[in-house]
Amino acid sequence: MHGYEKYIPFKPQPIENRTWPDKVITKAPIWCSVDLRDGNQALIDPMNMEEKLEMFHMLVDEIGVKEVEIGFPSASDTDYSICRELIEGGHIPDDVTIQVLVQAREHLIKKTFEAIQGAKHVIFHFYNSTSTLQREVVFHTDVEGVKKIATDAADLIYEMAQPVIASGMDLRYEYSPESFMGTEMDAAVDICAAVLDHLHADADHKVILNLPTTVENCMPNQFADEMEYFIRKLPGRERAIISLHPHNDRGCGVATTEAGLLAGAERVEACLFGNGERTGNVDMITVAMNMYVQGVDPELDFSHMDRIISMYERCTKMKVPERQPYGGDLVFTAFSGSHQDAINKGFNYMAEHHSEKWMVPYLPIDPTDLGRAYEPVRINSQSGKGGAAFIMNHKFGFDMPKAMHAEFGAIVQAESDRQGVELKPDVIFQLFKQEYLEVDGPYRLISNKLRANVENGVAHSFFYGKLQHKDTVFEVQGEGNGPIDAFFNAIANERMSRYQFIDYKEHAISQGSDSQAVAYIQLRTLDGQDVFGVGIDHNISMASIKGILCAVNRAWAAERK
Ligand code: KIV
Ligand code: ZN
Numbered sequence: 037m038h039g040y041e042k043y044i045p046f047k048p049q050p051i052e053n054r055t056w057p058d059k060v061i062t063k064a065p066i067w068c069s070v071d072l073r074d075g076n077q078a079l080i081d082p083m084n085m086e087e088k089l090e091m092f093h094m095l096v097d098e099i100g101v102k103e104v105e106i107g108f109p110s111a112s113d114t115d116y117s118i119c120r121e122l123i124e125g126g127h128i129p130d131d132v133t134i135q136v137l138v139q140a141r142e143h144l145i146k147k148t149f150e151a152i153q154g155a156k157h158v159i160f161h162f163y164n165s166t167s168t169l170q171r172e173v174v175f176h177t178d179v180e181g182v183k184k185i186a187t188d189a190a191d192l193i194y195e196m197a198q199p200v201i202a203s204g205m206d207l208r209y210e211y212s213p214e215s216f217m218g219t220e221m222d223a224a225v226d227i228c229a230a231v232l233d234h235l236h237a238d239a240d241h242k243v244i245l246n247l248p249t250t251v252e253n254c255m256p257n258q259f260a261d262e263m264e265y266f267i268r269k270l271p272g273r274e275r276a277i278i279s280l281h282p283h284n285d286r287g288c289g290v291a292t293t294e295a296g297l298l299a300g301a302e303r304v305e306a307c308l309f310g311n312g313e314r315t316g317n318v319d320m321i322t323v324a325m326n327m328y329v330q331g332v333d334p335e336l337d338f339s340h341m342d343r344i345i346s347m348y349e350r351c352t353k354m355k356v357p358e359r360q361p362y363g364g365d366l367v368f369t370a371f372s373g374s375h376q377d378a379i380n381k382g383f384n385y386m387a388e389h390h391s392e393k394w395m396v397p398y399l400p401i402d403p404t405d406l407g408r409a410y411e412p413v414r415i416n417s418q419s420g421k422g423g424a425a426f427i428m429n430h431k432f433g434f435d436m437p438k439a440m441h442a443e444f445g446a447i448v449q450a451e452s453d454r455q456g457v458e459l460k461p462d463v464i465f466q467l468f469k470q471e472y473l474e475v476d477g478p479y480r481l482i483s484n485k486l487r488a489n490v491e492n493g494v495a496h497s498f499f500y501g502k503l504q505h506k507d508t509v510f511e512v513q514g515e516g517n518g519p520i521d522a523f524f525n526a527i528a529n530e531r532m533s534r535y536q537f538i539d540y541k542e543h544a545i546s547q548g549s550d551s552q553a554v555a556y557i558q559l560r561t562l563d564g565q566d567v568f569g570v571g572i573d574h575n576i577s578m579a580s581i582k583g584i585l586c587a588v589n590r591a592w593a594a595e596r597k
Pocket of ligand 1: 074137163212214215246248249250251281283
């Protein structure tokens, strides 16, 4: 027998005229965070009081979650004390409901009622396993047996809840047929309907039926079929809020959640970054942000992702993987040259068209919506000419002419090949400085005078100056219809004149409170090579002259390489 033959394939639920494939998600579900319970119980070092409180506050105060499963107070002293601290320490905002989990067992239910005393809004969440496998292997019972466990618990909870509700607590019930995904659908319907009856559920007193994929065992479409079938068959569907609790064993937790919502579920239990048992619970952030980028308000706020990550990593001692959707360090980064180029074009297109819609290829979401540093382009040896120019523009404000991208890109790429690692923006700026701003000779401008006249409406410029070439100082002068022209004519008789002026571009640049002009000059050598120079000065004409000298000096150096 082969290894794979020992596994029992999933049996799809037959369903006719399914409707979920034609639906789209148009509104946020009710969110419930299970980070402090399911997420916490799966940690190598479960969170202590301080860490749980920190995470609780992040969830409710900053992310905006309104329902939080805070633990399993009957099962651990830490969870019990945290429950008490949350209630007695006044940590729970009035619009937030805490949820407590308990097995369908009498003494644990009683202890859980003790733990919640004094809380304003509580979801009392009880569960027992209902699947074929668990019935046979763990409980040695049949559907009626697991149904009785559930309804006995429902009776006790209902009875104990009445005085608590009468004393003013807003207490609601949640039931989970644990391992729902491995339960025959008709049996799941039968058990859940009985629980609804025993809890006296009606449209005004809805009970949350939480249908977990405790272990993910089928494809998302098959789960959606189960969900649609379950909801259709449930007697008195209006008595229930259908909740999802997907785990991620096949890596499809997000897809399963989305398919489940299409099939009629209205609530999602999830964890940040998909923390949770084994491969985790479904990732709340991915499901929410997937809605966001479809133009649907997820009603959760992840606009401060870096703070969420550092809280999460500190409290759970887990790491957010670099390619984690929306949160990972590398997810707003393009290394490939053609991607960088297209991203650059997307930003330019949006600016030129004053587009309110996000139209940047390769970036499904604007990183600033997650409060991320603006780093859509990073540079390694795979990067093209546009990437370095993008960084110089977006990080440092140097908007090089398009024709110059290739020259500077090649310089950056050579350095990246040489170092064999990613080049950070500061290193790229250093390269730019060395290459263009710190060029010192052999030609230097010692002194100069620039004069501009307008005669008969025609502008005219005169340049007089002293230049130095190595140890020789010489005087030059020239005139033209602008400062660049005048300077170029002034040096026309010198050896420096072996260059043809091709183009220039200038713009203002502010460094701190200081605003200067930067000029980019493109010259062509006698053998047809283009070479660029950059000049910065408070005076725009001087910036251009410095740019020409820079280009000449760079061409001179290149000829001698
Ligand atoms: O995964 C699961 O089935 C659970 C239940 C207790 C809801 O965590
Ligand atoms: Zn779970």
